[in-house]
Amino acid sequence: MLTRLEGVRIIDPAHRAGGAVRDLYFRDRTIVAAPRDDEPVDRTWDCRGMIAMAGAIDLHTHIGGGKVNLARALLPEFAAAAPVPATDRCAPCTAGPAPSALATGYRYAAMGYTACFEPAMLPVNARQAHFEMGDTPIVDKGAYALLGNDDFLLRLLAGGAERQEIADYVGWTLHATQAMAIKVVNAGGISAFKFNQRSLDVDEAHVHYGITPRRVIAALARAVHDLGVPHPLHVHCSNLGVPGNVDSTLATIEAAEGLPIHLTHLQFHSYGSEGDRKFSSAAARVAEVVNASPHVTVDVGQIMFGQTVTCSGDSMMQHRNARHGRPPKWIVMDIECDAGCGVVPFRYRDRDFVNALQWAIGLELFLLVEDPWRIFLTTDHPNGGPFWSYPHLIKLLMDRSFRNDVLARIHPDAAALSNLRSITREYTLDEIATMTRAAPAQILGLTDRGHLGVGAAADIVVYEPHPDPEVMFAAPRHVFKDGVLVAERGEIRAVTRGSLHTVKPDFDRGIERKLEPWFARYQTQSMHSFVIGDDEVCECGHSARLIAHRCVRHG
Amino acid sequence: MSPARTTTCPFCGLLCDDLEVDPADAKRAPRNACARGRDAYESLAAVDGPPQVAGRAVGLDAALDAAAALLRPLRRPLIGGLDVDIAGMRAILALARHLGAVVDHVSAAKQRNLRALQEFGAITTTFSEVRNRADLLLLVGDGWHRRFPRFIERIVAVDSDLFGPPSRRRIVTLNPIGRDTKAALPQDALHLALDVVPEQLPVLIGMLTAMVDDRPVDPRRSGAVAPALLERCVAWMREARYGVVVWTAADLEGSHAELTVQAITRCIRVLNGATRFAAMPLAGTDGDLTANAVQTWQSGVGLPACYGDGRVVADPERFASPAVLARGEADALIWVSSLGQAAIPAFDAGPTIVFGRADRVFDRSPDVFVPVATPGVDAAGHLVRGDKVVTLRLPAVRASDRPSVATALRGLLDRLGPPC
Ligand code: SF4
Ligand SMILES: [Zn+2]
Numbered sequence: 019m020l021t022r023l024e025g026v027r028i029i030d031p032a033h034r035a036g037g038a039v040r041d042l043y044f045r046d047r048t049i050v051a052a053p054r055d056d057e058p059v060d061r062t063w064d065c066r067g068m069i070a071m072a073g074a075i076d077l078h079t080h081i082g083g084g085k086v087n088l089a090r091a092l093l094p095e096f097a098a099a100a101p102v103p104a105t106d107r108c109a110p111c112t113a114g115p116a117p118s119a120l121a122t123g124y125r126y127a128a129m130g131y132t133a134c135f136e137p138a139m140l141p142v143n144a145r146q147a148h149f150e151m152g153d154t155p156i157v158d159k160g161a162y163a164l165l166g167n168d169d170f171l172l173r174l175l176a177g178g179a180e181r182q183e184i185a186d187y188v189g190w191t192l193h194a195t196q197a198m199a200i201k202v203v204n205a206g207g208i209s210a211f212k213f214n215q216r217s218l219d220v221d222e223a224h225v226h227y228g229i230t231p232r233r234v235i236a237a238l239a240r241a242v243h244d245l246g247v248p249h250p251l252h253v254h255c256s257n258l259g260v261p262g263n264v265d266s267t268l269a270t271i272e273a274a275e276g277l278p279i280h281l282t283h284l285q286f287h288s289y290g291s292e293g294d295r296k297f298s299s300a301a302a303r304v305a306e307v308v309n310a311s312p313h314v315t316v317d318v319g320q321i322m323f324g325q326t327v328t329c330s331g332d333s334m335m336q337h338r339n340a341r342h343g344r345p346p347k348w349i350v351m352d353i354e355c356d357a358g359c360g361v362v363p364f365r366y367r368d369r370d371f372v373n374a375l376q377w378a379i380g381l382e383l384f385l386l387v388e389d390p391w392r393i394f395l396t397t398d399h400p401n402g403g404p405f406w407s408y409p410h411l412i413k414l415l416m417d418r419s420f421r422n423d424v425l426a427r428i429h430p431d432a433a434a435l436s437n438l439r440s441i442t443r444e445y446t447l448d449e450i451a452t453m454t455r456a457a458p459a460q461i462l463g464l465t466d467r468g469h470l471g472v473g474a475a476a477d478i479v480v481y482e483p484h485p486d487p488e489v490m491f492a493a494p495r496h497v498f499k500d501g502v503l504v505a506e507r508g509e510i511r512a513v514t515r516g517s518l519h520t521v522k523p524d525f526d527r528g529i530e531r532k533l534e535p536w537f538a539r540y541q542t543q544s545m546h547s548f549v550i551g552d553d554e555v556c557e558c559g560h561s562a563r564l565i566a567h568r569c570v571r572h573g
Numbered sequence: 574m575s576p577a578r579t580t581t582c583p584f585c586g587l588l589c590d591d592l593e594v595d596p597a598d599a600k601r602a603p604r605n606a607c608a609r610g611r612d613a614y615e616s617l618a619a620v621d622g623p624p625q626v627a628g629r630a631v632g633l634d635a636a637l638d639a640a641a642a643l644l645r646p647l648r649r650p651l652i653g654g655l656d657v658d659i660a661g662m663r664a665i666l667a668l669a670r671h672l673g674a675v676v677d678h679v680s681a682a683k684q685r686n687l688r689a690l691q692e693f694g695a696i697t698t699t700f701s702e703v704r705n706r707a708d709l710l711l712l713v714g715d716g717w718h719r720r721f722p723r724f725i726e727r728i729v730a731v732d733s734d735l736f737g738p739p740s741r742r743r744i745v746t747l748n749p750i751g752r753d754t755k756a757a758l759p760q761d762a763l764h765l766a767l768d769v770v771p772e773q774l775p776v777l778i779g780m781l782t783a784m785v786d787d788r789p790v791d792p793r794r795s796g797a798v799a800p801a802l803l804e805r806c807v808a809w810m811r812e813a814r815y816g817v818v819v820w821t822a823a824d825l826e827g828s829h830a831e832l833t834v835q836a837i838t839r840c841i842r843v844l845n846g847a848t849r850f851a852a853m854p855l856a857g858t859d860g861d862l863t864a865n866a867v868q869t870w871q872s873g874v875g876l877p878a879c880y881g882d883g884r885v886v887a888d889p890e891r892f893a894s895p896a897v898l899a900r901g902e903a904d905a906l907i908w909v910s911s912l913g914q915a916a917i918p919a920f921d922a923g924p925t926i927v928f929g930r931a932d933r934v935f936d937r938s939p940d941v942f943v944p945v946a947t948p949g950v951d952a953a954g955h956l957v958r959g960d961k962v963v964t965l966r967l968p969a970v971r972a973s974d975r976p977s978v979a980t981a982l983r984g985l986l987d988r989l990g991p992p993c
Contacts, residue, residue, distance in 0.1 A: 091865075351698065355701050542704060542963075
């Protein structure tokens with residue numbers, strides 16, 4: 019079936035098409051060139067006066083896996099207060115601070131998002147993550163496997179393993195867990211917490227293994243690069259939330275030794291320790307380094323005022339920060355010689371000095387990092403706030419006077435300490451499209467997403483322009499997912515199943531000669547039980563399509 | 574002869590994955606299964622009955638037709654059992670949404686863990702951490718060996734050298750008086766027995782917490798436990814590098830159950846001020862964790878829940894199946910159960926439709942009985958293991974024509990047509 023979007027303004031930064039008006043065609047699930055004159059068009063949508071962008075991509079959003087489900091279980095009172103009633107298309111569910119998988123899919127799609135990436139899949143919990151993602155309708159999914167606190171890797175490193183062997187283990191993990199990328203959370207720190215270490219700086223030694231986070235990050239960045247995984251090592255730095263953590267953040271950038279690295283929820287890692295309250299913004303310092311380091315990409319993890327829940331693999335820091343949580347109940351878990359997790363609810367308040375400054379720091383980062391191809395729009399959902407606050411966040415970036423109005427309402431000391439008021443930058447539509455579509459697709463290696471060129475997937479969002487960007491981005495006029503109209507003006511029109519994105523790098527299977535006895539001796543499942551096959555992972559997603567992206571090996 | 578295939582046992586939350594299927598006779602219970610597992614495998618191998626309508630043998634299609642005809646006019650069925658695999662639970666929820674049904678899992682025990690969790694949170698750990706790291710175990714009650722037969726063998730009686738030469742584990746049992754569990758412990762463990770009446774557990778654990786915290790306690794409150802034993806236990810807790818408190822919620826009964834879990838939770842929080850300690854609430858048997866997990870991720874709320882009126886509302890009191898039945902709110906009982914053999918509640922207010930294990934026996938024939946495959950035996954399936962984190966795929970060990978729960982319920986849903 020051939021479809022035409024007639025007379026639409028194209029915002030497509032990947033092709034530098036900033037505002038040309040033309041017809042856009044797609045056949046079935048793929049964008050195609052304008053047909054010959056005699057070729058019949060099956061369906062034409064009058065999009066004159068409207069704007070088309072590729073479907074948006076969230077490269078860091080906690081949508082599935084054990085800790086998200088723990089967060090749901092921990093907070094029934096908020097779920098009960100946020101019912102999502104059934105419609106003729108949608109099943110009833112709820113959307114509390116940790117929304118249900120169903121609500122997650124519906125709301126992302128209604129907002130014009132067509133792909134979401136779960137950034138913290140614990141290898142031992144990968145099946146559950148795939149089941150949850152499989153029950154998240156409409157959008158495409160993918161997940162990053164967590165390494166860097168697993169005893170297998172830490173032992174390899176402590177034993178001085180060869181670069182090749184580490185790459186084989188990382189490659190094996192990507193296959194076995196059906197992952198898209200590798201993430202490291204508080205490198206070595208989650209493991210160190212199990213040994214009763216309560217903090218771990220970038221150059222501090224793990225009490226048992228004697229290795230430093232710097233070493234872990236260098237090794238993993240190298241392995242990911244060697245395997246040719248498109249997405250660079252995705253890093254949650256050491257010392258999350260600690261005043262003065264800017265130093266460990268900058269040390270982490272150094273630790274990658276010039277190899278590509280992605281720093282996630284940078285807001286939580288850009289804190290100074292100046293001033294009377296020993297808490298200050300270090301956004302300018304961080305932004306300066308990021309601007310000067312072309313191998314670094316970041317996402318922000320903006321906080322939004324209101325109730326939310328933080329779900330993190332970082333058991334060490336979650337345990338430490340738990341006393342600030344509201345309501346005062348929280349979960350910390352040590353997990354399978356593999357990882358850990360912590361779930362702590364938070365209520366961010368604009369009249370609270372720390373929260374207000376966190377809010378300002380996030381915006382400073384957005385505005386001071388210059389290249390929209392290297393900074394991505396996230397709230398680290400749900401940790402900084404729910405993903406459905408993105409339209410509001412976009413407005414904060416695009417509208418300086420609105421931003422300054424909010425700034426005037428937050429805790430005055432925080433406002434005074436931030437240089438936000440002096441920043442005049444306003445994001446353009448083109449820049450928003452870059453940071454929410456083109457750039458995440460590029461950094462993930464999704465060659466047929468994030469743009470509107472011929473051959474791209476027909477993941478297309480059509481917006482009605484509105485003077486208020488929040489209104490425009492909250493409920494696009496049409497959302498097409500793989501060519502199917504899935505949402506209009508915020509209402510779901512069709513519930514489809516998205517695909518699962520993975521990578522399948524080459525590696526030497528000989529690593530299994532070490533892994534098999536490792537599982538037998540120290541784990542409580544066999545290696546055979548651990549591995550998730552292609553058929554199995556498709557079953558998790560109700561016969562979802564599996565898209566394996568190409569890896570081009572280096573070194 | 575082909576080599577022995579390994580498989581995973583579905584009959585308690587441990588999901589032992591080291592079972593070996595006899596290649597010559599798939600009907601024999603796999604090797605390494607405990608008595609509990611063996612009994613279940615053998616019982617399932619011994620029967621092969623067809624579906625029934627009102628006690629008469631029929632084909633699967635006829636049984637599903639009859640079930641659909643009975644359910645079509647009804648408004649508020651109760652779907653109970655729920656001891657099924659992930660695919661089965663997904664199908665149950667699809668059916669519940671279609672029918673506007675109440676759903677509740679057969680084992681209410683889990684609620685005791687869950688309620689304490691929802692009030693305070695928890696610090697917990699998983700099997701492999703216990704196996705390699707725990708130098709002190711506090712075993713509460715005796716469910717850890719009665720209900721999880723290979724827990725000690727697979728998790729505790731293992732000398733792990735992962736973090737250095739293995740040291741002798743210290744084990745404290747907080748035993749119900751009169752039930753000696755010593756024989757179940759690893760022989761070389763250092764053992765301290767604190768025998769208590771279950772009602773006294775919250776007080777005793779509270780005293781231990783206070784002593785760890787250097788707060789004064791009244792020694793007269795320790796009941797049958799000698800103060801010197803308490804002192805010794807506290808010393809062990811302080812010396813532990815990684816202590817773990819193990820219990821099974823299914824074991825704790827009465828009003829002290831929730832209080833016990835709360836007391837353990839508080840104690841562990843205090844201990845983590847100085848050292849590392851974590852909880853290990855053993856569960857997962859009869860798919861309790863599986864059913865709750867699927868319901869929670871799909872809907873955002875737990876079990877039991879009601880899918881009436883185009884909404885989903887969870888309420889542990891209001892929608893608990895005994896309460897729903899007592900109030901006469903259900904107009905049909907649909908029992909879906911592929912793992913266990915728990916009794917089906919008596920129900921007279923409408924039809925009873927059972928999707929159950931093939932070896933289920935009835936006092937009174939239900940209106941419809943569809944024997945379904947058991948995941949890990951005659952169908953493949955996925956279950957959540959007892960420590961909540963690991964989900965395992967259970968391959969089928971033998972061929973069978975019994976439908977899986979998911980297949981049977983999809984057949985029923987197809988027949989019910991679009992929702993009214
Ligand atoms: S301990 Fe449990 S899982 Fe293991 S064999 Fe026995 S019943 Fe099966
Ligand atoms: Zn995150």
